[in-house]
Amino acid sequence: MFENMIYLDNSACTRLDERVLEAMKPYFFDTYAVATSEFGYSMGIDAKEGLENSREIIASRLGTDSEEIIFTSGDTESSNMALKGTAWALKEIKGRHIIVLQIEDFPVLNTAKSLQKQGFDVTFLNVDGEGFADLEGLRKAITKETVLVSIQYANQEIGTVQDLKAISEICKEKDVLLHTDATHSFTRLPLNVKELPVDLVTLSAHTIHGPRGIGALYIRKGTPVSKFMDGGFQEFNLRAGVENIPGAAGFATAVELVTEDETRQLEAMRNRVIERAFSEIPDVTLNGSREKRLPQNANLTFHYVEGESITLHMDMRGFAVSTGSACFSRSLEASHVIRGIGGDHERAHGSVRFTFGRYNRMEDAEAAIDAMSEVVARLREISPLARK
Amino acid sequence: MFENMIYLDNSACTRLDERVLEAMKPYFFDTYAVATSEFGYSMGIDAKEGLENSREIIASRLGTDSEEIIFTSGDTESSNMALKGTAWALKEIKGRHIIVLQIEDFPVLNTAKSLQKQGFDVTFLNVDGEGFADLEGLRKAITKETVLVSIQYANQEIGTVQDLKAISEICKEKDVLLHTDATHSFTRLPLNVKELPVDLVTLSAHTIHGPRGIGALYIRKGTPVSKFMDGGFQEFNLRAGVENIPGAAGFATAVELVTEDETRQLEAMRNRVIERAFSEIPDVTLNGSREKRLPQNANLTFHYVEGESITLHMDMRGFAVSTGSACFSRSLEASHVIRGIGGDHERAHGSVRFTFGRYNRMEDAEAAIDAMSEVVARLREISPLARK
Incomplete structure (x- = not known):
């Protein structure tokens, strides 16, 4: 580790x-x-x-x-x-x-x-x-x-x-x-x-x-x-x-x-991740509401890539994030939540959840999205699903 | 405390x-x-x-x-x-x-x-x-x-x-x-x-x-x-x-x-409490088997006295012991265990459980039975049930 x-x-x-x-x-x-x-x-x-x-x-x-x-x-x-x-x-x-x-x-x-x-x-x-x-x-x-x-x-x-x-x-x-x-x-x-x-x-x-x-x-x-x-x-x-x-x-x-101040800090990290993902990574979907969402939660689907691959590559770069993919969650099938909101299996499999806590800082959020940009680009290069 | x-x-x-x-x-x-x-x-x-x-x-x-x-x-x-x-x-x-x-x-x-x-x-x-x-x-x-x-x-x-x-x-x-x-x-x-x-x-x-x-x-x-x-x-x-x-x-x-050695130490304390209770305090009943019993457990009924009074007086002397009396156990009625083995309410109410653990020493067992002798004698003096 x-x-x-x-x-x-x-x-x-x-x-x-x-x-x-x-x-x-x-x-x-x-x-x-x-x-x-x-x-x-x-x-x-x-x-x-x-x-x-x-x-x-x-x-x-x-x-x-x-x-x-x-x-x-x-x-x-x-x-x-x-x-x-x-x-x-x-x-x-x-x-x-x-x-x-x-x-x-x-x-x-x-x-x-x-x-x-x-x-x-x-x-x-x-x-x-x-x-x-x-x-x-x-x-x-x-x-x-x-x-x-x-x-x-x-x-x-x-x-x-x-x-x-x-x-x-x-x-x-x-x-x-x-x-x-x-x-x-x-x-x-x-x-x-x-x-x-x-x-x-x-x-x-x-x-x-x-x-x-x-x-x-x-x-x-x-x-x-x-x-x-x-x-x-x-x-x-x-x-x-x-x-x-x-x-x-x-x-x-x-x-x-848990203080209100701390929660606002988590929310700022969440907002930063969502904003940068949309401005820097193509073919991204935000899962859930932009306005009415948990302050600590960002959940994004990076299309054409697999959640397990993202998790693995992020892990190799030192980041622990989760995915709605089946094997990761041990639930035997891809996220019932993403499918519940009308997402297909591909959207569920490519979903990545970032949830922030007390020991995260804004630079962690920035570093995570830097890493995510690289990982997604790299995985899309080798993905048969990706638009080249 | x-x-x-x-x-x-x-x-x-x-x-x-x-x-x-x-x-x-x-x-x-x-x-x-x-x-x-x-x-x-x-x-x-x-x-x-x-x-x-x-x-x-x-x-x-x-x-x-x-x-x-x-x-x-x-x-x-x-x-x-x-x-x-x-x-x-x-x-x-x-x-x-x-x-x-x-x-x-x-x-x-x-x-x-x-x-x-x-x-x-x-x-x-x-x-x-x-x-x-x-x-x-x-x-x-x-x-x-x-x-x-x-x-x-x-x-x-x-x-x-x-x-x-x-x-x-x-x-x-x-x-x-x-x-x-x-x-x-x-x-x-x-x-x-x-x-x-x-x-x-x-x-x-x-x-x-x-x-x-x-x-x-x-x-x-x-x-x-x-x-x-x-x-x-x-x-x-x-x-x-x-x-x-x-x-x-x-x-x-x-x-x-948990080691065998430790368990034998607890057993020695248990044995000492039972032996001294029988030799020093009149009208005592051992609840449960003498031979086939948990190494850490002694349970004695001191007749003519109430478990809650014993607990309180032992507590004032610095000992925490439990009783099969109703209010202590919050079970609304006196110990179903003592009644199950044929004991009446009086036997259940007067029962005291000593259970030993890692942080007890033989001198604790000795001190507990010293205190118990005094407490029981004292309570019997004022008990309307006791044979004077």
Whole structure:
């Protein structure tokens, strides 16, 4: 591996912030007991206090109270619980229909498919060419049997930010629960659940320089959710398992460390990459919306070249970027997101995602696009698909 | 909290070993990418290698190959997956009956109860006065409809170690899958899945000075298990979610650090506590077997006194011990384990568990029993139940 690898895949995973580790250490080495009730021993009571402080910090970033936040092992579990928990709780009462966006990330998409196998009827809602949910289609798809709508806040690959306000108004009007996967937008885009009537929100620490293995689910008070993880009585008896208190402390600190200033810096890098790609490289398509996109995300298709080849050649030059190509993502097929917005296999295979994080600087973005220009030119020279 | 708290609740949670944290750091700060396929960038390939090395270390401690180990978020998830995964996979093929031990820990016990609500028939197998499974009862309970038997290796509270060999022979003879929760015995007691025909084993790092939020499930090749955590294609497409590679590295190091010598030291402390309690304190009952018990576990009922009072008074003297009393454990009722072995509420309420770990020394055990003698005498003086 390169000594000074420039890592531009921050939506997949992020480097841990040293300050996050510092926040975890007291719970590794000093207050390492499980959280006990007030009838427990003092180390357990202190541990409980640490857990609740972390919960409070995360809750307040969403504009809510801590009893509406439960800790999970990450966004995958949170989305499993949101979808299965509401579907199971309401199937006898309301019905067996759920609606998810066609371009959701795998935790939502494949949980929906798993519910399909359990006899639920699932609508995979269409998106337009930039990835925006079809709002009229949503309105029409909701029936009296619909127990849940799950539409992501921002897309994991192409960064398109949905109009959650309009979506939540439709759901409220139709009296159906709304879940949103905010894994990629949390702290980078505003979300206040007191102002926006969303009922469930998936959150994760791994995208914001927090630890892996910890996430959270916002559950609006009164929302019917069956337990997904059975066992002990932790997390208001909603999620069993020994509490990951160091993880929760790390997550809370990661949340506190994200600032508006930093997000604007990531956005500037993103903008620079998009601008230079369009002005310096021919035959480029921006995937997703130019205006309403995640501040840290650029996703471009460089036509006539293969994503795996780009990744390999960028890697040899010291840059880590990802592609919507099949083998890279281990998903067995080319990006369902690019195909969902109407792209063909060639567009999906040639797509490259740059996602910026705390440890990137503007010169990294500049260097990446310098390298990208060379790599694309070189690969097109040898590509049978390219226009010479 | 006391500056030098003597922590004797290592079965609930353990202090992280500094060497475990050192093993995690490279994956926090250097190789922090997600694990990619061989078509990914080099940091992802390195991350994958780290993950697979950790898997290999854990597998080899069980005497098996790494493709039979999947990482989870901990023992709770592993047991959820083992029970629900096999029940769901086999319900249409074989039947809807499972058998679990009456004194299982909550992840198995309450997952079984959750399956009951889903229409499964559950047998809660009895134990004798020391906590041993009723083997004749097991033999009789297995029907053609039985998809799974789940019997723990060693009990979380009273430390009784089951005769897994006899149990596995019955299951093999009757052609039924066997799961065992080895959360409290892993590395402390031998378990070789090549020699013992157990099909699924729950493991966790938090009991052996590893990180919280990471565990594993051993799944014998060919065992039908439905996915519990839906989403991405990680862990041989059996368990979705961004891999917790630092956690896996920490878990593997925690496994490597447990030695036979250390386990014998814990056993000596346990023996000393039991011996001194019996010789110095009147009206004491040992809960569980004297001979076949977890090396690190002592569980004693001090009659005529309340567990919460003991915990509180021990805490004031600087000792953290746990009790099977209801409020302490947050389980709403007094220990189902003590009641399972025929104890009444009084015996459950007065039970105290001492579990030893790496950071305890013999003088801690001695000091704990000194303090216990005083605390029990004092509490009995004011107890209306005590024989004066």
